[in-house]
Amino acid sequence: MNQIIDLASRRKPLPISVNGRVHPPRRKSNAETRTREYLTPDEIARLIKAAKAGRYPARDQALIEIAYRHGLRVSELIALRWDQIDWKAGTIHVNRLKGGIPSVHPLRGPELRALRSIKSESSYVFCSERGGPMTASNVRKIVAKLGTEAKMPFSVHPHMLRHSTGYKLANDGHDTRSLAHYLGHANLQNTARYTALSPNRFKDFFKD
16 A cells, blocks of 8 residues: 555646646746755865766866856856966956856866866867767756765755855855956846855854
8 A cells, every 4th residue: 555655656747727728737946845046165065076976077077166166157157168268367258148247257276177177179168978069958967967966955956056156255255246246247136145145244143
């Protein structure tokens, strides 16, 4: 009897019929599947560690590193080209999409080493196993798989890396305007979500 109940619970939800029309089953909201939409620095390190054991360790480590350290959207990550990297100056030109403001970020040692390890003849930084530019679907599958292998307590998606950048920098005490420029936000309200959750705002509320 228990086996029957277990099998039934695994079935996919059936389409819903409303007023004679068949609708797909309701997708669960993010709040129903995750308690938060960002990762901590320790969890980012776990993703990178999981990438080391994967099929394409250098590429996947670099992908997580660059996306996280520069707050890239998936579309910005897969569009990243080698001519945006200035090896001599140690900088990366970040082209923001969705009306974002472009900027130039410094590249530090770990990022430079990660990028050098995957340098190829392709114009694009991140390539599929066939040598072409990666797709958004490729990146989503990679990040989800790494989240599972890193034993995250919830499912992981690529945009969480961008949110992780915002929360990390806000927790480090960077002001909202500088953070907005770094993430390419044209509206400061889009940045306020990160500073609002920074625990540093409350550090002097109690003194023991």
